[in-house]
Amino acid sequence: SETVERHSFGAEVGRLLDLVVHALYSEREIFLRELVANAADAVDRRRFGALTESALALPADAKVRISPDKDARTLTLSDPGIGMTKDELAQNLGTIARSGTRAFSQSLADAKPEERPSLIGQFGVGFYSAFMVADRVEVTSRKAGSDEAWTWASEGQGEYTLAPATRSEPGTDIVLHMKADAEEYLEPIRLETILRKWADHITVPVTLVRDGEEVPSTKGTALWRKAKSEVSEEDYTEFYRQVAHAFDKPWATLHWRAEGQLEFTALLFVPGMKPFMAVEEQRDSKVRLHVRRMFITDEAGLLPSWLRFVQGVVDTEDLPLNVSREMLQATPVLARIRRAVTAKVLSELKTRAKDAESYATFWQAFGPVLKEGLWEDAEHRQDIANLLRFHSSTQEGWTSLADYVARMKPNQEAIYILVGDDVDALKRSAQIEGFTARGLEVLLLSDHVDAFWPERMDAYEGKPIRSITQGGDDLSAFEPEVSEGDAPADLADLLPKLKEALKDDVSDVKASQRLVDSAVLLSAPAFGPDLQMQRLLRRAGR
Ligand code: ADP
Ligand code: MG
Numbered sequence: 001s002e003t004v005e006r007h008s009f010g011a012e013v014g015r016l017l018d019l020v021v022h023a024l025y026s027e028r029e030i031f032l033r034e035l036v037a038n039a040a041d042a043v044d045r046r047r048f049g050a051l052t053e054s055a056l057a058l059p060a061d062a063k064v065r066i067s068p069d070k071d072a073r074t075l076t077l078s079d080p081g082i083g084m085t086k087d088e089l090a091q092n093l094g095t096i097a098r099s100g101t102r103a104f105s106q107s108l109a110d111a112k113p114e115e116r117p118s119l120i121g122q123f124g125v126g127f128y129s130a131f132m133v134a135d136r137v138e139v140t141s142r143k144a145g146s147d148e149a150w151t152w153a154s155e156g157q158g159e160y161t162l163a164p165a166t167r168s169e170p171g172t173d174i175v176l177h178m179k180a181d182a183e184e185y186l187e188p189i190r191l192e193t194i195l196r197k198w199a200d201h202i203t204v205p206v207t208l209v210r211d212g213e214e215v216p217s218t219k220g221t222a223l224w225r226k227a228k229s230e231v232s233e234e235d236y237t238e239f240y241r242q243v244a245h246a247f248d249k250p251w252a253t254l255h256w257r258a259e260g261q262l263e264f265t266a267l268l269f270v271p272g273m274k275p276f277m278a279v280e281e282q283r284d285s286k287v288r289l290h291v292r293r294m295f296i297t298d299e300a301g302l303l304p305s306w307l308r309f310v311q312g313v314v315d316t317e318d319l320p321l322n323v324s325r326e327m328l329q330a331t332p333v334l335a336r337i338r339r340a341v342t343a344k345v346l347s348e349l350k351t352r353a354k355d356a357e358s359y360a361t362f363w364q365a366f367g368p369v370l371k372e373g374l375w376e377d378a379e380h381r382q383d384i385a386n387l388l389r390f391h392s393s394t395q396e397g398w399t400s401l402a403d404y405v406a407r408m409k410p411n412q413e414a415i416y417i418l419v420g421d422d423v424d425a426l427k428r429s430a431q432i433e434g435f436t437a438r439g440l441e442v443l444l445l446s447d448h449v450d451a452f453w454p455e456r457m458d459a460y461e462g463k464p465i466r467s468i469t470q471g472g473d474d475l476s477a478f479e480p481e482v483s484e485g486d487a488p489a490d491l492a493d494l495l496p497k498l499k500e501a502l503k504d505d506v507s508d509v510k511a512s513q514r515l516v517d518s519a520v521l522l523s524a525p526a527f528g529p530d531l532q533m534q535r536l537l538r539r540a541g542r
Contacts, residue, residue: 003163003164004161004162004163005161005162005163006159006160006161007090007094007159007160007161007162008158008159009094009095009154009158009159009160010094010095010096012095012096012101013094013095013096013101013128014158015101015105016096016101016104016105016125016128017128017131017156019101019104019105019108020120020125020128020129020131020132021131021132021156023108023116024116024117024120024129024132025132026113027116027117028132028133028182028185029185029194030117030120030129031129031130031132031133031176031185032066032185032191032194032195033194033242034120034121034126034127034129034130035077035126035127035129035130035174036064036066036077036195036202036206037121037126037202037242038126038127039064039077039079039081039172039204040064040079040202040203040204040206041081042079042081042082042083042171042172043058043062043064043079043080043081043082043204044081044203044204044294044295045081045082046058046080046081046082046083046144046170047062047294047295048295048296048297049082049144051321051322051323051324052324053145055144055145056082056144056145056170058080059080059169062080062204062205063080063204063205063206063207064077064078064079064202064204064205064206064207065077065078065079065206065207065209065214066191066195066206066207066208066209066217067208067209068185068186068187068188068191068208068209069186070183070186073177073178073183073186074175074176074177074178075133075134075175075176075178075185075186076173076174076175076176077173077174077176078171078172078173078174079171079172079204080169080170080171081144081170081171081172082143082144082170083141083142083143083144083146083170083171083172084139084141084143084150084172085143085146085148085150086148086150086162088141088143089139089141089150089152089162090152090162092127093127093139093152093154093160094152094160096124096125103123104119104123104125107119107123107276110276111276114247115247115248115276117247118241118245118246118247118275118276119276121245122245122275122276123276128156130174130176131156132182133176133178133179133182133185134156134176134177134178134179134182135155135156135177135178135179136153136154136155136156136176136177137153137154137156137174137175137176137177138151138152138153138173138174138175138177139151139152139153139172139173139174139175140152140165140167140172140173140175141167141171141172141173142167142169142170142171142172143170144170144171145170146170148164149164149165149166149167150162150163150164150165151163151164151165188208188210191208191217192208192217195208195217195218196217196218202218203222203290203293203294203295205218206218222290222293222315223235223236223239223267224255224265224266224267224312224313224315225265225293225315228255231255236250236253236255236267236269237249237250239267240253240269240271240311240312243269243288243311243312243313244269244271244275244311244312245275246271246272246275246311248271248272248273249272250269250270250271250272251269251270251271251272251358251361251362251365252269252270252348252349252352252362253267253268253269254266254267254268254269254312254344254345254348255267255268256344258340261336262316262318262333262336262337262340263316263317263318264314264315264316264317264318264337264340265314265315265316266312266313266314266315266341266344267312267313268287268310268311268312268313268314268341268344268345269310269311269312270309270310270345270348270349270362270366271309271311271365272361273361273365274309274365274366275309282308283305283308284299284301284305284308285301285302285303285304285305285307285308285310286298286299286308286311287300287302287303287310287311287312287313287314287341288312288313288314289302289314289315289316289328289334290313290314290315290316291315291316291317291319291320291321291323292315292316292317292321293315294321296319296323296328297325297328300328300334301334301338302314302334302337302338302341303338303341303342303345304338304342304373304376304377304380305372305376306369306370306371306372306373306376306377306384307342307345307369307370307373308369309365309366309369310345314337314341316333316337318333318337319331319333319334342380346380346383346384346387349362349387350383350386350387353386353387353400356397356398359389360389360397360398363389363398367388367389367447368447368448368449370384370387370388371384371388371447371449371450371453372449372453374388374449374453374456374457375449375452375453375456378456381456381457385401385457385460386400386401386402388400388401390404390417390443390444390445391423391426391443391444391445391446392404392441392442392443392444393418393427393432393435393436393441393442393443393444394407394436394439394441394442395441399443401415401460401461402461404441404443405460405461405463407441408441408463409439409440409478411477411478412440412478413463413464414463414464414465414466415443415460415463415464415465415466416435416440416441416442416443416466416468417442417443417444417445417454417465417466417467417468418431418432418442418443418444418445418467418468418469419445419446419450419451419454419467419469419530419531419532419533420444420445420446420532421446422446423444423446426444426445426446427444430515430517430518430520430521431468431469431514431521432468433514433515433516433517433518433521434475434512434513434514434515434516435468435475435514436516437480437516438475438478438479438480439478440475440478442468450532451532451533451536452533454467454530455533467524467530467531467532469522469523469524469530469531469532470523470524470530470531475513475514476513491511495509495510495511506522
């Protein structure tokens with residue numbers, strides 16, 4: 001009809017659809033997880049909106065309904081959620097919001113097949129997974145608070161249409177016209193198996209229409225509210241995969257209940273590996289805040305940003321159900337929960353650090369994020385310092401500051417560090433020759449943040465942390481353990497000449513005790529930025 005508007009997808013979306021449909025083909029069943037998760041999110045958002053705007057109130061028996069129809073070969077998902085306006089349909093389903101196709105396709109290429117499904121959740125492109133099983137998708141939606149409804153429809157081939165529609169209540173229906181080879185997803189038993197696998201923890205009930213009757217197919221139990229003894233390891237893993245959009249096993253699972261001054265239940269996970277969406281790109285903790293089971297927000301900053309890799313849920317009794325965004329910002333309750341949860345995570349890390357091998361996998365994935373806390377969080381600096389692991393000029397594998405201090409020479413005052421881009425290059429650097437010759441250990445640091453935090457953490461257990469590129473040339477207190485070869489040449493004539501020749505490039509030329517094989521090395525002043533910091537500043541164009 002004339003009222004049907006045709007739109008093309010952005011070029012990005014067209015390519016993305018192709019990628020999703022082909023790369024994830026072997027894991028097609030995840031389309032159901034993604035669509036139910038969207039429906040549940042929409043219901044949560046409407047419930048939250050209703051706190052301040054009573055017109056948005058949810059019907060009492062709010063649920064997500066899934067109806068397969070074998071004759072028509074359609075699968076329909078209906079939710080009484082917040083709904084979408086015409087513009088939102090075009091925006092949310094016709095463009096890519098969170099990240100470009102390029103980043104997504106690169107990650108797909110890097111990922112092992114079994115890792116791919118989690119990517120669509122991480123990149124916020126879950127809706128498009130519908131096209132793995134359907135050759136036409138129709139979304140009819142009415143935004144809560146409005147009378148208008150619209151239908152978005154597409155065959156996933158470069159364009160979509162928008163047309164006026166009717167819907168008696170706010171919410172969204174998604175009709176999937178199933179591909180011939182996807183008919184298994186019209187079998188109630190098949191659908192139920194998939195739902196039971198992961199949707200049990202969704203707090204909105206999900207029902208399946210079977211022989212004309214609605215049967216509940218998820219329990220809607222909030223897993224975190226159960227006693228630990230009632231939860232199996234598989235339950236934890238499935239829940240983790242759902243909240244973290246992950247496919248691996250959690251490296252750590254923390255499930256506890258705080259009682260007394262502060263009442264909350266927390267179920268938190270440290271992932272088993274780095275997510276594909278770089279943690280570096282995200283800034284804030286996404287731990288979900290619930291009040292008496294009800295989801296409130298994942299933007300409450302329940303953990304400091306240097307623990308943003310931790311995933312999970314905190315559910316509290318100490319906030320009213322009708323908590324508003326303003327109140328969330330002002331309430332001291334959140335700050336108290338944050339302190340308690342941060343302490344718990346740190347103490348778990350401390351315990352787990354005793355198992356060096358297992359801790360190394362954690363450290364490799366998230367150490368660089370944790371180190372940001374040294375820079376920005378004075379309160380936790382010492383706790384974090386004990387969790388640090390380093391490469392070293394004299395040790396294999398990882399070593400801690402405590403172990404370094406235990407190995408220090410009797411008359412050694414400082415902890416020596418060398419910062420650069422690459423550990424292997426640091427190991428060969430002329431900077432450490434003099435230290436190696438005297439049996440002095442140097443810690444080798446190569447993460448981005450390593451250029452910054454040593455400036456804020458000037459000591460560990462009373463031992464100053466000193467960049468060896470920064471003055472501090474006095475190694476005369478230490479006897480070389482290996483012969484330095486010929487007696488030092490008399491440099492009295494040479495130095496003034498070199499100084500004159502290099503006067504535009506360096507501020508001074510001095511004899512050094514630090515060289516063994518190399519002829520010269522560059523050194524930074526004892527105060528001010530060390531060499532790595534100078535390099536970064538130069539790259540930043542200062
Ligand atoms: P994500 O859920 O990670 O944002 P999706 O591709 O799954 O990415 O969904 C894109 C967006 O479409 C959602 O953020 C939401 O705004 C909107 N959306 C999808 N399904 C629904 C629904 N059932 N009700 C309301 N909005 C929806
Ligand atoms: Mg989604």
